[in-house]
Amino acid sequence: MTSVPQHSCSNCSMREICLPMGVGKQDIDRLENLVQNSKIHHQNDVVIRQDDAFHTLYAVKSGMYKSVKLNSDGEEYVVGFHLPGEIIGLDAIYPEVYTSSLIALTNSVLCQLDYEQLVTLSASIAPLQHQLMRLSSKEINTTQAFQSTQTAEQKLASFIHNLAIRNEVRGFSATELHLAMTRQDIANHLGMAAETVSRLLKQFQGRDVLDIKHREMSILDPAGLLLLTGCAHS
Amino acid sequence: MTSVPQHSCSNCSMREICLPMGVGKQDIDRLENLVQNSKIHHQNDVVIRQDDAFHTLYAVKSGMYKSVKLNSDGEEYVVGFHLPGEIIGLDAIYPEVYTSSLIALTNSVLCQLDYEQLVTLSASIAPLQHQLMRLSSKEINTTQAFQSTQTAEQKLASFIHNLAIRNEVRGFSATELHLAMTRQDIANHLGMAAETVSRLLKQFQGRDVLDIKHREMSILDPAGLLLLTGCAHS
DNA sequence: TTGAGCGTTTGATCTAAATCAATTCAAGTG
DNA sequence: CACTTGAATTGATTTAGATCAAACGCTCAA
Incomplete structure (x- = not known):
C-alpha cells in the first residue's frame, strides 16, 4: 500500500x-x-x-x-x-x-x-x-x-448482466468482462455453491449466451442473458 | 383515505x-x-x-x-x-x-x-x-x-427477531407481536413458500421458542430465537 | 523443469424446501 | 345464521441445488 x-x-x-x-x-x-x-x-x-x-x-x-x-x-x-x-x-x-x-x-x-x-x-x-x-x-x-430473483440461474444471470451494465456505464466494454473475483466469491455473494456457479457458467456457454475462459468472459448474446435473469433487472 | x-x-x-x-x-x-x-x-x-x-x-x-x-x-x-x-x-x-x-x-x-x-x-x-x-x-x-442468512429456519427466526427488536425500539412490546401481514407476505419477503413458514412456526412452537395464535405471537424464549437465527443479527 | 497449492471443473449422491393437493379455520356478508 | 371467501395448516411427492469426492489445470517459486 x-x-x-x-x-x-x-x-x-x-x-x-x-x-x-x-x-x-x-x-x-x-x-x-x-x-x-x-x-x-x-x-x-x-x-x-x-x-x-x-x-x-x-x-x-x-x-x-x-x-x-x-x-x-x-x-x-x-x-x-x-x-x-x-x-x-x-x-x-x-x-x-x-x-x-x-x-x-x-x-x-x-x-x-x-x-x-x-x-x-x-x-x-x-x-x-x-x-x-x-x-x-x-x-x-x-x-x-x-432479493427478488429466485433460481440460481436467474441470480447468476442477473449478476453477470449487472456487472456488464456497470462496466458499460464506466466506459468499459459491456461484453468483455474480466472477473477479478473467484467463482467461490461469486457463489458466496449469490448464496449458492461454487459448483453450481461452475455448472451454470458451462450451461450458459453451451447455450451460446457467453464464452468464458478462466477469468475472461465474453457475453455473446446480451438479449439471451437478459432473458435468463427473468427480466427482473433493467 | x-x-x-x-x-x-x-x-x-x-x-x-x-x-x-x-x-x-x-x-x-x-x-x-x-x-x-x-x-x-x-x-x-x-x-x-x-x-x-x-x-x-x-x-x-x-x-x-x-x-x-x-x-x-x-x-x-x-x-x-x-x-x-x-x-x-x-x-x-x-x-x-x-x-x-x-x-x-x-x-x-x-x-x-x-x-x-x-x-x-x-x-x-x-x-x-x-x-x-x-x-x-x-x-x-x-x-x-x-442476505447472509441461509436456511429457511434462520431466515424466519431472523425476521421475527428483527420485528421484535424494531417493536421494542418503538416502545412497544419486545415479546408480544401482532402480525399485520399474511403468512404468504412473510414467505414471499423471505423467498420461501407459505407452507414452509407455517411448518416452521409450528416447529418453533413445539420447541417452546414462541407461541402463536393466528396473527398474535408471543416470544417465549428470546435467547432461543436468537440461537435459531445463527446469531448473524444483533 | 518440477512440484506445491489454489482454484476450478465434473460426477454421484443426498436433502431442504418447493410444489401439489386437500382440508380446516376465521372473518365478513347478504 | 348459513354461506362465501381468503388464509392457514397438514400431508405426500418432487426437485433444485447442496454436499461429498475426485481429478484437473493454472501459477508461481525453488
Whole structure:
C-alpha cells in the first residue's frame, strides 16, 4: 500500500459517476481539497477491517474491491464488489463502525474522504448534497434488486448482466468482462455453491449466451442473458 | 383515505427515531411546517404506485405498511414492512420513480414530506442532514443483513427477531407481536413458500421458542430465537 | 523443469424446501 | 345464521441445488 500525493476529481475519468457529478467548476476544488491522498493496493490487501470505527468514505479510482462480512459463527459472506466510481462505507454511517471488511481483488486505487468534512461541505454545495443522497439511494436499490430473483440461474444471470451494465456505464466494454473475483466469491455473494456457479457458467456457454475462459468472459448474446435473469433487472 | 390537518413532530411519540431526532427546539417548527397533512389509510389501501414519479418521502406515524415490487414477469416481491417512525421512499431518490408499491396492512397514518424542500432545509439544519444520511445508511444495512442468512429456519427466526427488536425500539412490546401481514407476505419477503413458514412456526412452537395464535405471537424464549437465527443479527 | 497449492471443473449422491393437493379455520356478508 | 371467501395448516411427492469426492489445470517459486 503506497500513498500518491497527486489527485484530482476534475481530471478523473469517473467524475460523472462519482461524487463530483453535477458539482460546478467553482466548487470542485473545494471537494478536491477534501480528498485525501489516494492509496494503492495490491491483490488481497485488507483496506478496512470490519468493526473498526467509521470516519472515512472511500471512492474506487481504479481496480476492484470486495466487501466481506464475518458473522458470529465465523461464516464469511461476500456483500458485494466495488468498481471504479463507487462509494464505499455508506452503510457504516448509521452504526458508526464498518460493517464489513474491504479487500482488494487486484491492483487498485482508492480515494479517501473524511465523512464529517464531506457532510459539512455538502451543506454549502447543493449538487454535492444531492449526489450523496442519490448514491445512498442507489445503494439501497442495488441491495434490494437481487432479493427478488429466485433460481440460481436467474441470480447468476442477473449478476453477470449487472456487472456488464456497470462496466458499460464506466466506459468499459459491456461484453468483455474480466472477473477479478473467484467463482467461490461469486457463489458466496449469490448464496449458492461454487459448483453450481461452475455448472451454470458451462450451461450458459453451451447455450451460446457467453464464452468464458478462466477469468475472461465474453457475453455473446446480451438479449439471451437478459432473458435468463427473468427480466427482473433493467 | 382521509386528510388530517393537525400534525406535529414535537408531540409525536416517534420523534426520537424519525427525522426529527437530534433537531433542536429552535428548528423543529421549520421541519413541522414542511410536513404535509397526514393521510389515514385502511387495510389494502394502495398509497404509492410503483413507477410513479418520485417527489415525496413518507414517514409512518402509526400502523404498518408493506412495499411490493412487481417485476416484468408479473411476479410479486414483498420488499419489506414499515413500522412507525420509518421513512419510506429513500430508494426512489436515485431512479426518481418509486421502485415499489406501498400498501397499508392495517389502519395506518403517514406523514408526507416534499423531498426537494427537505433537502434544502437540511442544508441549514445540520442534525437533520445527519439524520437523513443516518436513515439512508440504516436502510442499506437492513437490506444487506438478511442476505447472509441461509436456511429457511434462520431466515424466519431472523425476521421475527428483527420485528421484535424494531417493536421494542418503538416502545412497544419486545415479546408480544401482532402480525399485520399474511403468512404468504412473510414467505414471499423471505423467498420461501407459505407452507414452509407455517411448518416452521409450528416447529418453533413445539420447541417452546414462541407461541402463536393466528396473527398474535408471543416470544417465549428470546435467547432461543436468537440461537435459531445463527446469531448473524444483533 | 518440477512440484506445491489454489482454484476450478465434473460426477454421484443426498436433502431442504418447493410444489401439489386437500382440508380446516376465521372473518365478513347478504 | 348459513354461506362465501381468503388464509392457514397438514400431508405426500418432487426437485433444485447442496454436499461429498475426485481429478484437473493454472501459477508461481525453488
